[in-house]
Amino acid sequence: MSKFIIQVNSAAYSGSHSYRAYRCTKALLETGHDVLHVFFYQDGVLNTNQLNSPANDEFDLRAAWQSLSDTYHIPLINCASAALRRGVLSETEAIENGYAHWNTNLPFTMAGLGELVTGLEKADRLLNF
Secondary structure, eight states, rough: EEEEEEOOOOOOTSSSSHHHHHHHHHHHHHHTOOEEEEEEEEGGGGGOTOOOOOOOOOHHHHHHHHHHHHHOOOOOEEEEEHHTTTTTHHHHHHHHOOSOOSSTTTTEEEEEHHHHHHHHHHHSSSEEE
């Protein structure tokens, strides 16, 4: 089986790219492939904002990513620079930047592009959405 990294560049509700990334990741895992991590980049970091509040009849993409991570133990990584530019902060970044609140938490973590690059050395494929 192959090893994949999934890169998500689109916001959760700005189109279908993020949802397709989720469905592809889930299908890969269900068929026995390895997903080394999901890397949220550019507007993709908006998927991890815990303040996203979809209507009751809409698919909750953030909760779906979290469930997938919990089930398959895959890391969900935000590009820290992209996240900070878009107002997505973990507790650590909020404290370091003097904010009293944050809007993302585990299983979503913050890291730099280096995490993506070093992961590419181990992956067979990068899928970009």
